[in-house]
Amino acid sequence: MSVPVYTVLVLLVGVERLAETAVSARNARWAFARGGVESGRGHYPFMVLLHTWLLVGCLAEVWLGDRPFVPALGWTMLALVLVCQGVRWWCIAALGPRWNTRVIVVPGLPLVTSGPYRALRHPNYLVVVVEGAALPLVHSAWITAAAFTVANAALLTVRLRAERRALRWAVAVPA
Template sequence: MVISRLAYLVLLAGLSTERLFELWLSKRNAQRALARGAIEVGRSQYRVMVAFHALFIVACGIEATFCNRAFPEFLSLLALIVEGVAQALRYWSIVTLGERWNTRVIVVPDTPPVTSGPYQYIRHPNYLAVVLEVACEPLIRGLIITAAAFSALNAILLGCRIRLEEHALGDYYQRAFAGRSRFIPGLLR
């Protein structure tokens, strides 16, 4: 392993703190958007997403504490590097969206979508960051059960979430992103 069990648990504590900050930022941005006439859709889905991310961190902690299986160090290092890339992509997305970034699906009517930053290349850079993180965060410590189980659940949740979000964003969004793929530039439109 690239890092010790204790160092990994400290990393998870940092991830938990990061998620709490993101929830605070999201709440602030939601209040501002709703004050400007925005509407929220998919409220029940939001609760599921929050529970998923909380359980993901708990599952990583449990598997890291009770399972100590051999895992190739180069794969652990690769997972750590990809996790770093995912974090950079997440914050590039957050900074690009500014006050429009949210963990909820909130739409301000008649507002064109943001098409700069990572959004000039793909439709959902923040969700790509989540996919990479859910797959790689556990693999830093060789937690293959958590990586596999939560990656499968994440695929289902994001499939529903992306359909909801794209529908809610409407025609402006469809026109602005008609030629862009969801996750990989030039692929999987």
């Protein structure tokens, strides 16, 4: 895969992130209209910055670091990136208007246990972890993959704590 083709791939992932942002904004309006409460606002700007940095890091490392495309690694990682996109939108579909990039819960609603949530408690976070390593490695951007993975692990620790607290509270509050 050439560097320009990889650049298009990263830009397409960026467009996908913009689509997520639009869905998230619509779903936030839905949740707030039904008494939704946001938790964990403090980590959200860092999350946006980290995910933006992932895309910039992919391009910068490949363009400036002259990273090669290693077919066995690159094609495997590309397949993982594509699978991640499918699973991410499966998560979005399963949660419906409750899906959000922010931690917003509507009191009294039961946990979703359909779609990928049947098998995993946090499938979307698994997608983020896999994609965060796979997207840079499509074109051997190993520094970006490693740095994102470490920073994302710290972020997910904070985010999962906030989400668990919010969900415990929301399930306990009658609708």
